[in-house]
Amino acid sequence: MRCSTYKQQANLQNISILNAEKHFLTHLTKIATSFPKLRIVLEHATTSEAVDAVLSLPENVACSITAHHLELTIDAVPGQPFHFCKPIAKEPKDRDALRKAVLSGNPKFFLGSDSAPHPVNAKTARVEEFGEPVGCAAGVYTSSILVPLVATLLESFGGLDILQGFVSDNGRKFYGVPAKEGESVTLKRVEKGGGKVPGLIRGDGAEVVPFWAGKELGWEIV
Amino acid sequence: MRCSTYKQQANLQNISILNAEKHFLTHLTKIATSFPKLRIVLEHATTSEAVDAVLSLPENVACSITAHHLELTIDAVPGQPFHFCKPIAKEPKDRDALRKAVLSGNPKFFLGSDSAPHPVNAKTARVEEFGEPVGCAAGVYTSSILVPLVATLLESFGGLDILQGFVSDNGRKFYGVPAKEGESVTLKRVEKGGGKVPGLIRGDGAEVVPFWAGKELGWEIV
DSSP, rough: OOOHHHHHHHTTTOOTTHHHHHHHHHHHHHHHOOOSSOEETTTTTHHHHHHHHHHHHHTTTEEEEEGGGGGGOOGGTTEEEEEEEGOOOOOHHHHHHHHHHHTTTTTTTOOOOOOOOOOOGGSOOOOOOOSSSSOOOBBBOOOHHHHHHHHHHHHTTOOOGGHIIIIIIIIHHHHHHOOOEEEEEEEEEOOOOOOOOOOOEEEOOEEEETTTTSSSSSEOOO | OHHHHHHHHHHHTTTTTTTTHHHHHHHHHHHHHHHHSOEETTTTTOOOHHHHHHHSSSSTTTEEEEEETTOOOGGSSTTOOGGOOOOOOHHHHHHHHHHHHHHHOOTEEEOOOOOOOOOOGGSSSOSSSSOOOBBOOOOOOOOGGGGHHHHHHHHHHTTTTGIIIIIIIHHHHHHHHOTTTTOOOHHHEOOOOOBOOOSEEEEEEEEEEEEETTOSSSEEOO
């Protein structure tokens, strides 16, 4: 009954996966201003409204953005289960707002990987002989290529110079975790045509399709 | 190059699968008012804006609505390929506007089946060993249960009395095609628990998952 009542309420208020993040911002604002010393990260922002809210709130509020949300829009999602994640990618204006926030170099914005290695069979709707088909798991897998992917994406929209801040410095600063000596990653440009991401990664009894499958990365870890 | 330019333009104007129908209404209005004797059907409307536009335009413009768009919202789509169709289901407010248009009994609104029996393997993302995964086909299959399904859906939101107008009379009237003698369908209420839609329909070398799989229909054809 509780579930049904929640669903009815959501319908009455027109809440959906498209605008839930926006509805959440009222609560975020209330919490952030009531507890000014509480560090809060809006994880995996996907909307222009979230970017605006984070910018307008005090220094205790930051925001993580995934690699895949810097690339995907809603058009690439419903027919492609490997692009289905929560929160779902939104409209071009939202992706543009995320890119702009990252490009600004504002330390409130940093990378959140949100990487979910669902095996291929969990990304396939499972048909039931006599019942409803079971849908696909939500999540995009980026971990195995994350830093080269972010470098490639940032370069595609003119942001390669803010790579270190976005991937490392901004988040460390917000959490108050200094970098340890010797912990670093060096990237180099890949040879033309040498950065192709595999279509399928075989692990221990499972197969995973990574984000960017079949596409070229411009960078690799040394 | 043309495709890329189109995509860039769409991004600049923030056009997506969510708002493309709304953007189309400007063109519909122009065509409908320029050619007042041309009968135009806005097929498979999914938005409140489309309903408003059809209501505001002269008698030469009508609108078809599918069975599944009277039930689905966007929340049920990205994780469930068997709910993926074009145009994609939108927000609760849009579904409510479609229901309201149907309930009004306004003869401008009638059923458009939009039934697409894609086999299960076309509804499964196909993984490529070295390339991008191929996405799922767009389409929902309702044909085999269409009239009982529409009766069941209409009854769920208080519209059983407009069944004949929505399914048959309104469309015939708009197209100017009178009913032929003896062409009729009679429905009866199913016995409690006897209307379950199969999870899978096996045809000639193909398997199809129908809409409403595993759920109960309230009506059946006599």
